[in-house]
Amino acid sequence: MKEMDKLYSEIVVAGCGNPLYADDGFGPAVVERLKGMELPKNVTVVDAGLGGPHFVFTLLNPESTKALIIVDIADFGGEPGELRWLTVDELPEGSYLDAHSWDLTEPLQCIKDDILxxxxxxxxxxxxxxxxxxxITDEVxxxxxxxxxxxIKEIRMNYGNA
Incomplete structure (x- = not known):
């Protein structure tokens, strides 16, 4: 293993949001639970807060990172508390519509062929x-x-561990 590879995990789980704004604290709350669990050494779990787009991309290396899992709230017309997996291609065109008004679509599109x-x-x-x-509201x-x-299921299914 090259020295540079040690700096980057194969799997990065990033919880995005701000607990000061009610349900926007969902991502950090999920990450907090995950941090309390014993996870494989190839998994890094981070509370990306509101700086997700800027912070998370510094944790990725296309040569050694295999997956990025982003955890956040969204408004997709479901029932409060409903969970849904999205791919980059399922994000609304031109923007990642969340409470932060991030436009992650373009940078995520650029790396999606190298990192799941x-x-x-x-x-x-x-x-x-x-x-x-x-x-956070009771439903969320x-x-x-x-x-x-x-x-945990996603990590096991795609990487055979957790």
């Missing part, structure tokens, strides 16, 4: 931004164990 990218989203009920409201809170389970 999966986005696990939870249908939000309420995001308070710009007003602070600490605490109940989705956290299911999200953790989905991520």
């Amino acid at each position: 990218i999966r986005v696990l989203v939870c249908q939000k009920k309420y995001v308070s931004a710009p007003e602070m409201d600490i605490g 809170q109940r989705a956290i164990p299911g999200a953790v389970s989905e991520i």
